[in-house]
Amino acid sequence: MYFAKKYCWLLLFFLIASCGNNLLPSGTDERAQVQPDTVGPEVGQKAPDFAVSDTNGGTVTLSSALASKRGVVLYFTMWCPICDSHMTQMVNTAVPAYPDVRFFAVDYVSGTVADAAAAQAANGFLALPVLADTEHTLLEGYRATMGTTVVIDNAGMIRMNEDYSNGSRLQAVLAGLP
């Protein structure tokens, strides 16, 4: 019985030691101050440049995306249910509200432009330009994952780089674009 109790305590210790940081969630703001005029994925940094094919076969660069626009939004999708939900909401709300901002979905899971185009069509997002990030230039450059939403202003500065969540943060950031 003594051994069984000891074993249970060991098991409990292993369980707590193995799990993530969700048992005691923190609400402390731990964002680091970024150095101005540096290039990187953090809010306040200069956005990393890129040259990526879209699903129409054209090449999109950061400068071409920003041309004559107040900003650019990149939404990272793996064509999952939450991605679909976010993209549907974005297409229905933010896209029509901000015609002077360019919106892109970034497909980082398809290996070819053709696969990305097929996924775009199958998911019903033909009206939303999709970048086929086959080399993971954007995924790695912006430290993104499923649902990551990046807003870059006309000066090339990152204004937002976080999960889409319920879209309210995106709306607030777009409203504050110069």
Added chain:
Amino acid sequence: MMKLRIASIAAAVLLAGAAALFPAASWAGSCCGGGSAASLIVPKYARSVADISFDTEIYHGFWNQNWTHTPDPPGSDLRQYRVNFGFGQRLGRNWQASVIVPYVWNVNQYSGLSSRTNGLGDATLNLWYEALDDVSAWRVRGIKDLVPSVMIGPSIVIPTGYSPYDDIASSFDVTGRGFYRVDGNLLIEKTIQPWGISASLSYGTYIERSVNREYGKYVEPYKKKLGDRTSASVSLSYNYFIGSGGDTLTPSISYSYLNEADGRVNEADDSSTSFRKQAVGGGISFSGTDRDWSVRASWSHAIREDGWGKNFPTTDIFTVGVRYVFR
């Protein structure tokens, strides 16, 4: 002696029923991780029960917000494997508790990306009160033979898995949802040999939490709460008694329903996390004469048609498990 035999058979049926009744209702490994929460019941007159099962969940696509089924991207093969360790202990004549801890492997292959990650899933603690006992009648002679087994009790999901709010690099690393959840559970079972029928109903609410990090990146802190969860399932089983020794083979079929309401982010609605899933399943379990050991295999199939779900992956879940009852 006869009463003991009937109780023993009832226990076997209860085991088989409980195994079929709670198909894993996990979140997709391909997008949102999630260890499963199965249920574990200590049979009447038993001291405790130990269980280990292995799930293979294969993803085929998802239902979108408009209830339309959409296939996964071309060239993708998305899977989640889980080993679930369970232990249930009788606390008193009508009380029992159990714990289930899953370990999760996410194996995702797309045409342009592949990923293999693993980690602990979310653990579940259950407390059950056995309000009514089923006498498992062979023939209905009176109203008391129609009394079902009724169990009620709370459970709590503990976020022991890796969630999007941990120090992880991508969504492929996720093995849990990151929230505590408290459920109220009801389990009803009735056996009139050789048939058995069971139904379960659960309602759960997540505990609001603070978030200051998403996929390893610190963000402006906010409060988040997932929507309330409702789940229900029914199953029908048939007991074949093999030979004269009392070995039992129990095939079963089941239907399950799962719904999660809109979440909240800083008190504003978040419809992106709400979902609905309907699935059908089948299973078979075998228990020997002494009823101590039982083995089972089951299959849960999400119906890959429009209208059967919303904002949720469509998967097939194959489970094999073995259970031992300590007398």
